[in-house]
Amino acid sequence: MNKSQGESWIWFFLGLLCFLVPGGVAVFIAYDRGISFAPVFMFTGIVIWGGLFWLFPFICGKLRKGKKKVSFDERDQLIHKKAVMVAYVVLWLYFVAACVIAWCIVGPHGSISVNVMPLTLLGGLVIFTFVQGLASLIQYSRIDKGEKA
Amino acid sequence: MNRVLKYAWYQLIVIIAATIFAAVTLFIAAKYWKGKEFSAVIPFCLFAFVHFYRLIFPLKPGEIAFDERDVNIKNRATRISFTIFWYVFALSCLIPILVIGNGSIHVMYLGGVLLGAAILTRITWSIAVIVQYGRSSKGGKS
Numbered sequence: 001m002n003k004s005q006g007e008s009w010i011w012f013f014l015g016l017l018c019f020l021v022p023g024g025v026a027v028f029i030a031y032d033r034g035i036s037f038a039p040v041f042m043f044t045g046i047v048i049w050g051g052l053f054w055l056f057p058f059i060c061g062k063l064r065k066g067k068k069k070v071s072f073d074e075r076d077q078l079i080h081k082k083a084v085m086v087a088y089v090v091l092w093l094y095f096v097a098a099c100v101i102a103w104c105i106v107g108p109h110g111s112i113s114v115n116v117m118p119l120t121l122l123g124g125l126v127i128f129t130f131v132q133g134l135a136s137l138i139q140y141s142r143i144d145k146g147e148k149a
Numbered sequence: 150m151n152r153v154l155k156y157a158w159y160q161l162i163v164i165i166a167a168t169i170f171a172a173v174t175l176f177i178a179a180k181y182w183k184g185k186e187f188s189a190v191i192p193f194c195l196f197a198f199v200h201f202y203r204l205i206f207p208l209k210p211g212e213i214a215f216d217e218r219d220v221n222i223k224n225r226a227t228r229i230s231f232t233i234f235w236y237v238f239a240l241s242c243l244i245p246i247l248v249i250g251n252g253s254i255h256v257m258y259l260g261g262v263l264l265g266a267a268i269l270t271r272i273t274w275s276i277a278v279i280v281q282y283g284r285s286s287k288g289g290k291s
Contacts, residue, residue, distance in 0.1 A: 040246060047239040085224070088231035095238055095266070099259040111253040114245045121242035128235075 012133025019129055022046055023122040030118065043118055046125060075143075083135035090131045091124055098123075152212065153219045154282045157226075159202055161275035164268060167195035193264075199271070218285075226277035233273045237266045 026042035098120050102112050150158075174192035208214060215223070241262040245254050 034251060040243065043243060047236075047243070081224070081228070084228065085231075088228070088235070091238075092231070092234065095234075096263060099263045102259055103256050106256050108256065111255050112259075113253050114249050114251065117242040117245055117254075121239055124238060 012137065015129035015133060016126065018049065019046055019125040023125065027118065027122065043121065079136055079139045082139060083132045086135040087128045087132035091128045094124055094127050151282065153215050153223060153278060155206065156202055157275040157278035160199055160271060163198045164271050168268060170195050222278055222281045225281065226274045229277045230270045230273040234266055234270045237269055
């Protein structure tokens with residue numbers, strides 16, 4: 001495992017932890033004590049964090065640019081951009097599936113509980129981070145095997 | 150005009166026109182057509198015109214569809230539009246909780262959010278492409 005691949009694994013687990021832990025706590029608080037400021041605030045924080053999380057490797061790369069050793073080069077940027085794109089496409093498909101499945105289950109005149117919505121959001125966050133990390137790892141492993149990135 | 154830029158303008162105009170048409174049709178149907186049979190396809194039929202671009206403006210012989218710079222601009226615009234979509238998705242999940250609390254929402258809300266997100270993603274993509282071409286023609290970084 002090279003350094004880039006190792007970093008990719010770190011981002012993968014860090015991303016999942018950053019969303020799963022506060023998201024799980026927010027869901028637990030919401031179900032235990034009802035909807036209040038704290039879980040909504042946590043969800044808002046996760047959303048802002050989740051929407052901008054993919055920028056972090058770029059920012060870290062820029063911060064390290066001044067150092068002599070190159071740790072985030074153009075190839076890494078390309079891999080990261082591709083991974084973000086794949087994750088966004090999967091997120092879009094998940095969103096469409098969530099809407100269509102709810103429609104199919106309750107019918108065109110039915111209604112769904114509002115509590116389902118934050119769970120859908122949390123699912124979207126986890127899927128986005130998971131797919132992004134997985135796509136990065138797959139691309140790095142393909143490069144290691146000598147294939148085109 | 151560049152073909153990708155032309156497509157962005159075409160898409161923006163079609164989407165805005167189709168949205169206005171859908172809003173007017175739905176308003177008329179709700180006000181004057183109440184209780185009568187009405188197909189939901191009618192207000193949204195104009196959105197299909199987005200996919201007719203290649204039929205209306207076919208590739209001329211010798212014309213290049215897109216080069217590397219166009220691909221970069223398109224990819225950047227796609228990332229921007231997906232980021233906007235992400236925030237729409239998040240807001241659509243959080244707003245019902247803040248407004249309703251512990252109640253329930255009609256399933257049509259999800260359909261509306263899906264349609265709204267799709268329209269907004271397309272509009273953002275078109276604007277991002279137009280802005281990037283505008284910047285690059287002024288000598289800025291594309």
